[in-house]
Amino acid sequence: MKKNKFQIKREQTFERFIEAGLNLLIDRAYDPVSVEEISRAAGYSKGAFYVHFDNMEDFLQHIFENHQMKKQIIIGYLNEIERTSAKPLTLHDAAKHAAELLYSYYKNKPSWDITSFAMNMPTFKVVQKCKAYVGLYELWVEENTSYINWLKERKLVDDSIDPEYTAKIICAVLDGIIKQSRVLGHPATFRSFFDALSVFVSFNREYAKLRNLKSFSESEEHQ
Numbered sequence: 001m002k003k004n005k006f007q008i009k010r011e012q013t014f015e016r017f018i019e020a021g022l023n024l025l026i027d028r029a030y031d032p033v034s035v036e037e038i039s040r041a042a043g044y045s046k047g048a049f050y051v052h053f054d055n056m057e058d059f060l061q062h063i064f065e066n067h068q069m070k071k072q073i074i075i076g077y078l079n080e081i082e083r084t085s086a087k088p089l090t091l092h093d094a095a096k097h098a099a100e101l102l103y104s105y106y107k108n109k110p111s112w113d114i115t116s117f118a119m120n121m122p123t124f125k126v127v128q129k130c131k132a133y134v135g136l137y138e139l140w141v142e143e144n145t146s147y148i149n150w151l152k153e154r155k156l157v158d159d160s161i162d163p164e165y166t167a168k169i170i171c172a173v174l175d176g177i178i179k180q181s182r183v184l185g186h187p188a189t190f191r192s193f194f195d196a197l198s199v200f201v202s203f204n205r206e207y208a209k210l211r212n213l214k215s216f217s218e219s220e221e222h223q
Contacts, residue, residue, distance in 0.1 A: 013042075013044060016042045016043065016044070017038065017039075017044070017048075017049060017052060017053070017059070018062060018063060019042075020038055021033070021038045021042070021059060022063050023041070024037060024038060024041055035050075038059070072143065072146050073101070074102075074143060074144070074146065074150075075146050075150045077097065078094055078147075078150060089154075091151060091157060091198065091201070092198070094150075094156065095194055095197040095198035096194060098197045099190060099193040100190070102174070102197075103188075103190045103193045106178070106188060137171075140171055141164065141167050141168055141171055142167075143167075144166075144167035144168075144170045145163045145167040147167070148166050149163050157201045157202060166201055170197060173200070177192045177196065
C-alpha cells in the first residue's frame with residue numbers, strides 16, 4: 001500500500017529524532033541528555049517527542065533496535081579493506097585495522113568511550129532504571145563476537161577459541177583501559193587497543209585445553 005504524505009512525514013520525524021538522539025548519546029551518554037535537548041537537536045518540540053515515544057526508555061529502546069540493524073561495524077570495515085587491497089588480511093593486520101577504527105572513535109569523541117552509553121557503563125542505578133543499556137552492552141559483545149568469528153573463518157586464530165567468551169574478555173579489557181586512563185589521567189594508547197584485539201584471540205590450543213580442563217574440574221566440584 002502506498003504511503004500518504006502524513007505517514008511519510010511521520011516516519012521522517014521519527015528518524016530525525018532517532019538520529020539526533022543517537023548523536024547526543026554518543027557524544028554525552030545517557031545521564032546529561034534530556035527530552036528537550038533531543039527535541040531541539042531534531043528540530044521539533046518536546047510535544048512532538050511524546051507523539052512518537054512514551055518516555056526516554058522507550059526512546060532508547062528504539063535507538064537500540066535501530067542500531068542493531070547497523071551492527072558489524074568492525075567486520076564491515078575489515079571487509080572493505082580486504083576488498084580495496086585485493087589481498088587477505090593477516091591476524092596482525094586485522095587487529096591493527098580494528099584497533100585503528102575503535103581508537104579513532106576514542107580520540108575524536110573523547111566522551112564516546114567505546115560506545116559510551118554501552119561500553120563504559122553508566123551507574124548501576126541508571127542501568128537498573130533503563131534496561132536498554134544492558135541490550136546495548138550485549139550488542140557490543142555481539143560486535144566483538146562477529147570480529148572473532150571473522151578471524152576464525154579465515155583460519156587466522158585457533159578453531160578452539162570460544163568467540164563469545166573471548167568477546168566478553170575483549171570488551172572488559174577495552175572498558176578497563178579507558179576507565180584506567182581516566183583514573184591515572186593518561187590517555188589510552190593505540191597499543192592497548194591493538195593488544196586487546198589481538199592478544200586475547202591468539203592463545204594456542206594447549207592453553208585452550210588447560211582452560212577447558214579447569215572448567216570441567218570446577219563443574220565436577222560443584223556436583
